[in-house]
Amino acid sequence: MDMGNALRLLKEQLVRIDGLRKPPAFNPEYWIWDKTTIKIMKEVFDTEIVEMFEHAGPHQMAMDERHHYQLYLQTLEEQKQLLEGFIREHERFAGTGEAVIAGAKPLGTYRLHPEIEKVGRRLLEDGYFAQAVEEAFKRVINEVKVHMVRKNQGMYDGGDSLMGHAFGMENRTPHIKFNSLSNTEERDEQRGIMFLFKGIVGIRNRKAHDNVILDSPDRAVEYLGLASLLMRLLDLSPKFDNP
Numbered sequence: 001m002d003m004g005n006a007l008r009l010l011k012e013q014l015v016r017i018d019g020l021r022k023p024p025a026f027n028p029e030y031w032i033w034d035k036t037t038i039k040i041m042k043e044v045f046d047t048e049i050v051e052m053f054e055h056a057g058p059h060q061m062a063m064d065e066r067h068h069y070q071l072y073l074q075t076l077e078e079q080k081q082l083l084e085g086f087i088r089e090h091e092r093f094a095g096t097g098e099a100v101i102a103g104a105k106p107l108g109t110y111r112l113h114p115e116i117e118k119v120g121r122r123l124l125e126d127g128y129f130a131q132a133v134e135e136a137f138k139r140v141i142n143e144v145k146v147h148m149v150r151k152n153q154g155m156y157d158g159g160d161s162l163m164g165h166a167f168g169m170e171n172r173t174p175h176i177k178f179n180s181l182s183n184t185e186e187r188d189e190q191r192g193i194m195f196l197f198k199g200i201v202g203i204r205n206r207k208a209h210d211n212v213i214l215d216s217p218d219r220a221v222e223y224l225g226l227a228s229l230l231m232r233l234l235d236l237s238p239k240f241d242n243p
Contacts, residue, residue: 003106006044007090013037014083017076025072037083044108045086046125053082106217112224113231115139120224129220130213136227137204143234144176144197151175160201167194177240178233197230 013033020030041050057075062068106124111117116136123132144166153165153175166176169190178193179186203223214220 003044003090003108006040006108007087009040010037010083011087013040014080014087017080017083020076021073023069025069030072030076034079037079049086053079056082106221107224112228113235115143115231116224116228120227124217124220124224127217129215129217133214133220133223133227134204136224137200140197140200140227140230140234141204143231147176147234147237159205160198163194163197163201167197176234176237178237180240193233196226200226200230 013036016033020033038050038054041053056078058071060071062071107121112121116139119135119139120132123129123135141162144162148162148166167174167190169181169187173181174190174194178190181187181190
């Protein structure tokens with residue numbers, strides 16, 4: 001679930017709070033609302049944010065039925081204030097390219113390639129967008145080197161020349177193929193994928209050398225998605241190796 005859908009659903013949950021104020025305290029309708037709200041929040045927020053909502057309320061032992069109901073109303077009010085705060089902060093930063101809410105999960109439940117998950121997800125969720133992209137692109141470049149070593153090819157510096165040597169097919173068969181190269185369309189696809197790999201080298205070099213600031217979570221997610229795609233393509237490439 002992306003942040004936009006999550007915030008829309010949380011707004012709907014917020015509207016329902018006033019209808020939950022009727023007794024009895026902590027009735028089944030409330031618990032359904034509470035668990036549904038938490039489920040939505042878990043899709044896009046980290047544990048700290050979710051626990052803040054889960055632990056809302058005075059946490060006192062009720063002295064009698066009337067006091068129990070008062071504690072219930074206090075819990076509802078605090079949960080309402082938290083939801084309003086989450087939504088307000090999201091809307092305040094929407095479109096600025098800054099982190100929406102501390103602990104936001106830009107990727108939601110989408111799972112990247114396991115190696116990109118390992119090096120990039122936590123950095124992305126902690127707001128280190130440039131570092132997340134840097135580590136993801138480095139991981140892709142290193143995987144190309146690994147594939148080339150397995151094919152007993154010489155080591156390259158990880159730049160444009162590595163990608164050309166690995167995937168290029170000018171008057172030769174590429175060392176790493178993504179299809180059987182049996183027709184013009186397949187050769188065009190091979191060439192296009194090669195340029196995607198060359199592209200991450202150029203993007204990485206520019207950001208590293210020119211100190212380019214990356215402050216957009218959306219763009220960072222898309223860069224990580226590109227890295228994930230390239231890793232998955234590399235995983236599939238051995239099936240096209242020459243016998």
